[in-house]
Amino acid sequence: MIVLSVFGAHASPDVRQTDCPPGTSWNGAFCEEILGPPDETVTGCSQHDPLVLNVPCEVYGFVFMPELDQYLRALAPAHNERYRPPDGDLSNLGYWAGSVSQGWMYEWRKLAGSWSLGSVAWGARGLMWLADAPGEQPVVVDPEAVAQQVLEGMTFEEPELGLAPRPVEEAPGSIGLVGAPVWMWVANPGPTTWGPVEESRTVGGVMVTVVAEVESVTWDMGDGRRVRCGSAGDVYAPRLGVRASPSCGHVYTQTSGDQPDAAYAVTATANWTATWTASTGAEGTLEPPRPAATAHVRIGERQVIETD
Numbered sequence: 236m237i238v239l240s241v242f243g244a245h246a247s248p249d250v251r252q253t254d255c256p257p258g259t260s261w262n263g264a265f266c267e268e269i270l271g272p273p274d275e276t277v278t279g280c281s282q283h284d285p286l287v288l289n290v291p292c293e294v295y296g297f298v299f300m301p302e303l304d305q306y307l308r309a310l311a312p313a314h315n316e317r318y319r320p321p322d323g324d325l326s327n328l329g330y331w332a333g334s335v336s337q338g339w340m341y342e343w344r345k346l347a348g349s350w351s352l353g354s355v356a357w358g359a360r361g362l363m364w365l366a367d368a369p370g371e372q373p374v375v376v377d378p379e380a381v382a383q384q385v386l387e388g389m390t391f392e393e394p395e396l397g398l399a400p401r402p403v404e405e406a407p408g409s410i411g412l413v414g415a416p417v418w419m420w421v422a423n424p425g426p427t428t429w430g431p432v433e434e435s436r437t438v439g440g441v442m443v444t445v446v447a448e449v450e451s452v453t454w455d456m457g458d459g460r461r462v463r464c465g466s467a468g469d470v471y472a473p474r475l476g477v478r479a480s481p482s483c484g485h486v487y488t489q490t491s492g493d494q495p496d497a498a499y500a501v502t503a504t505a506n507w508t509a510t511w512t513a514s515t516g517a518e519g520t521l522e523p524p525r526p527a528a529t530a531h532v533r534i535g536e537r538q539v540i541e542t543d
Contacts, residue, residue, distance in 0.1 A: 282346050285358070290349045297344055307363075310340045312376055312441045316515040318364070330364050338366040376441040379519055382511035385436050385445040386521050390427045393528040394452065394505050397422035399471035402530035403498050410533045413487055417532070418480040419454050420468030421503070428505065428526075429467060447509040447523050456485050457499030491534045498531035 280292040280299045292299050297306035309315070318340045320326040330340060340362060347358035396402065397420040400411035411417060426432045430448030437443075454462040464483035471480070479486075491499045507523040 285345070285347065287346045287349050290346055291355065294355055297342075303343070306344045306346070307341045308344075310342060313515050315340045316517070318362075330362050332364055333366045338364055340364050376438050378441055378443045378513035378515060378517045379511070381436055381438050381441070381443040382445050382513075382519070382521060385434050385443060385511070386447065386509055386523060389432060389434060389445070389447060389523075391447075391505075391507060391524045391526050392427040393526040394421045394428050394503050395423040396501065396503050396528055396530040397468065397470060398501065398530060398532055400532055400534075402501075402532055403496075404530055410535050411487070413490055413534060413536045415477060415486070416479040417456075417485045417487065418469070418471040419462070419464065419483045419485065419501070419503070420470050420480075421452060421505075422470075424467045430507070442514040443511055444513075445509055445511045445521070447507055449505045450508045451506045452483075453504045453506060454483070454485070455500075455502040455504070456487070457491075457494065457501055458487055458489065460485070487534045489534075490536050491532070496531065498533045500529055500531055502527055502529045 278289055278292050280290050280301070281288045282290050282299070283304055290299060294306070297308045299306050310318075317323045317325040318328070318331050320331050320335055323331070331338070341364070342360070343363050344360040345358045347356040349355045397418075399418040401409040403409060421429060428449075431446055432448070433444065433446045435442055435444040449467075451463050451465045452467070454464065456462060462483065462485050466482050468483035469480055487499070491497055494500070504525050504527040506525060509521040509523040510518065511521060512518045
């Protein structure tokens with residue numbers, strides 16, 4: 236399907252030269268002598284409306300398409316998107332007449348005359364949308380698909396758990412108490428564990444940029460409760476004594492005696508977010524991985540010894 240708009244009218248001559256003597260070619264007005272070796276001068280391309288023989292097959296980026304009897308040049312990807320409905324700012328002009336996911340916009344031109352290779356005079360011109368491009372199909376870029384590829388190439392690593400009391404994996408004799416504050420933090424915040432990380436890729440002239448970062452961490456404390464922390468948390472130090480974490484903490488109300496190995500399994504899940512933007516103005520969000528890690532803490536209770 237072709238949608239065509241003419242920016243300038245053109246008239247076909249009443250009398251057309253259709254056959255020039257050997258060694259000459261039609262220049263749009265008369266037969267002229269072909270100068271130079273034939274393989275350098277004769278192009279094999281001929282425009283029929285208006286009749287211009289031996290026209291350049293490509294000039295200034297425009298390629299002659301015999302099936303359309305005109306020259307075409309695909310619009311740059313960013314300019315092409317302006318005509319794509321429903322969001323293109325020029326889509327209201329109505330050139331794009333088919334599926335929004337199919338086809339491409341072209342500028343078309345007609346030659347008014349050609350006096351030598353590379354020396355041409357343009358006549359009528361306009362824009363058209365083609366569902367199936369003649370010749371080589373331009374690259375149709377799906378920026379969201381490119382963004383997904385960028386995301387899949389990013390590295391997302393598990394968070395390292397910081398806990399007070401210390402995990403039994405680090406200190407087998409460590410134990411916390413019922414009713415005492417527990418501190419939690421991400422011990423290895425960085426680009427691959429916390430972000431932000433930004434990567435870009437250019438496909439078909441369209442640059443797509445993806446930015447990913449951790450929005451929050453969900454801590455499954457192993458006692459049926461979950462704590463959602465919007466930061467990496469504060470690192471505990473012994474000098475702080477017994478006090479609640481200012482950013483990410485929990486209080487156990489029961490001992491871990493009935494748990495496997497008498498320890499609560501604490502799992503921290505990093506909730507990553509990812510957004511993408513394209514040089515065409517398109518943007519969106521993606522679903523990145525949610526890496527998680529687990530450590531174990533033992534919780535006991537204070538024993539009170541009474542004496543007489």
